[in-house]
Amino acid sequence: MAAVIFDLNSEASGDGKDELLVESLRAGSEQAYEELLARFQQPVYTLAVRLLGNQAEAYDVVQEVFLKVFRNIENFRGQSSLKTWIYRITVNEAHNARRWFSRHRRQEVELDTEPEQSRNWIETIPDTGRSPFELTLDHERVGMIETALERINPVFRAAVVLRDITDLSYEEIADVLCVSLGTVKSRILRGREALREQLTGDLKSAHPLRLVPTTAE
């Protein structure tokens, strides 16, 4: 059975391939385990890093995710695709990890980042006369977006990351987050708005640095 997976390559449809892969995983095929890791370890790691904004935390989360995938493959019913199922586990694990870290990190004291040396987005904008957004994109554009992404509400961040970085469709995001399509649209919109506000430094906002909009349900 395991050999069949590799004969298929990309000729078979994604669903059929998923079914075969899941069947082989249940049967304990070594190749199926390797195949699963080869297909998903990079996207899951990227998603975890972007959701948590921290590679060390993502390191632990990815292991938890694959442990859950391997242990719960029996419970995978095929109602959603394997990809969205694994991403859903990743989003949930990242959520749990964030809660855990936020509870425990409060007591930590950072030694290596001094306020003068830390990269502050507003200090890197030299001229407020020009469009700050364009300027931001010119200077360390990607780095700034990364920083801004870490600052927005995790609920909206998850929607934006799944759409723009992981490149899922709205339906898939709805499946991963277990919400309606309307909520997905709303969260992506609000996530992008929050990002834009972070990047342009909308000082009209009451809390420009810690924008915490309410969750759209």
Add this chain to the structure above:
Amino acid sequence: MSCESVREQISTHVDGMLDAAERKQLVAHLGSCPSCAARLKSTKELRAGLRQMEVPRVPAALAVQLQVLASHERSRRVSGTGFKGWLRHCGDRIRLSFDNLMRPLALPLAGGLLSAMLLFGVLVPTLSFRHEKTSEPPLSFTEPYGLVVNWTENLPRLEPVDAEVSSDDNVVELTIDDAGCVADYNVRQGQLTPEMLSIIKWSSFTPAMFFGRPTWGKKLIVIPQRRRNARG
């Protein structure tokens, strides 16, 4: 169409999720509203920026850990499928445990055993053990004793110090030293006969033993009144 509702649609439009009618309305508005057009442009740029973000590569250590994890989970799963698989799994586990146990021990164990045997073989011929001549166990204390030949009823006989003797016998208490010779004597009752003197002078006894070593002791010589020749 207000700018506010257009702004809400721009995000969905960028993702290509607007239906034809909504898209037509939006495009018409964008043509006439430069601020909303700028919004669309910045949204597209933002999206492009997000897509251009560097993909963080999976660290090599994590990849290895995931492979180990997969291997463990696979063996767990295999062990759960059917009795045959379970048996094979158990066999593998036992063999692995045995190998893990024996490999570090096998060389030291064999080396230790060989060197112990070699040392034993070299040393044993050089060892000398003291052998006891007598087969008697080393009792805490044994009395001296002697051998009396030509035993008849009226010959002198040896008795323990506390033995009961009849009142008409001649009784001498001997003190015998650790060499078996008589060191002293004491006439308990009756009289000292020539035979007794002969015994005292010439007899030699097996001395008393104290934990296997000869020591001093006492013994009685009893000679009935009606006596004959006797030797001790």
